[in-house]
Amino acid sequence: MTFPNSKTYILIVAICLPIFAESLNPPIITSTSQLQPNSKRYTPFFAMDRKLKTSWVEGAEGEGIGESLKIKYKSPISFRSFSIYNGFGDPKLWAANNRIKKLKISTEEGNEEIVTLKDSLSLQMIEFKSELRTKEISLTIQEVYNGTSSENTAIAEVVFNSEQAGSALIPPKNTWAIGKWKTKSNIARIQLHNDGTCEMGYETAKMLCTWTEKGEKVIVSLEATLPLTNTDILEIKRRGNPSDPILEINGKHEFISNRDGV
Structure with missing residues (x-):
């Protein structure tokens, strides 16, 4: 996977609707x-x-x-x-x-x-x-x-999707990190879905991933190693002012709230 050489990248974290059902009628x-x-x-x-x-x-x-x-x-x-x-x-x-x-x-x-x-x-x-x-x-x-x-x-x-059928997944809570972010680090756009799946990169170079919440962090598992971090695991943590937070990637790459509409 090859990322563009631009200095500014976007982190987009989005919610998809979860699916809830009781296993009342297992198949x-x-x-x-x-x-x-x-x-x-x-x-x-x-x-x-x-x-x-x-x-x-x-x-x-x-x-x-x-x-x-x-x-x-x-x-x-x-x-x-x-x-x-x-x-x-x-x-x-x-x-x-x-x-x-x-x-x-x-x-x-x-x-x-x-x-x-x-x-x-x-x-x-x-x-x-x-x-x-x-x-x-x-x-x-x-x-x-x-x-x-x-x-x-x-x-x-x-x-x-039936009240009489069993369910497949109970997704993570996804209680934070919603919005647009940017950084000077060489990490591309990432989109987290509330079903536990995600995509990282751009349409021409997109990597699949899954994620889970672990305490105050979100752990992202990529399908391949990311050259910048030399790992296929990313730890995303939110810190700072709740109204103007910073997202921290693997303890050193920082994303700040994007106000430029990029």
Whole structure:
């Protein structure tokens, strides 16, 4: 990843809406195939285990076109949308593996819809034309974005947005560091989402990451080592006046509030 040689960079920290639900109706999750079927590393359960860094990975020959996740609830659920984290949830493995471009969603009642997903690890919410009510749902791979070193296709997390269904993630609180910041340090823009994912850099050179709160700090895990810091872990801490704070990166790189509209 190469950053521009400009002296001024922007740190943008943004909130996305969290997803909350109670696990009132836990599903049985199966799949038509699984990478390394004799191991427990890539099981279909990992597509709804509330953890981004574990993922279901299909195990068919080729790109996984036609392979499916099958979700079966004990009691019917009603939903008009579902949320998905597309691809392998660990940012260090995300680009290496295939991600889904087109996904077919079908129910046992015969409802069927094909949706196009973005090539991003961040949370995506898909709205349906009308409310669906069912006990069994299939998610079938129709087309993929190709990985850099593997033909395997992965799903990190799936949530059916329903009061009757189990949830995928309870995101970090993200209680601070909201707004625009700048620095003379050679660290590029970063955007933190309230689902625990983030992106760092610019559209032409963007790095995926995940983050968590740890006391007074936010710990960011990058998919590759950042040359300036020589690490793939960033510690972001807020200090100073709450109304005019400073963000500290790894104890030495400082971001100040940006009033220039850059």
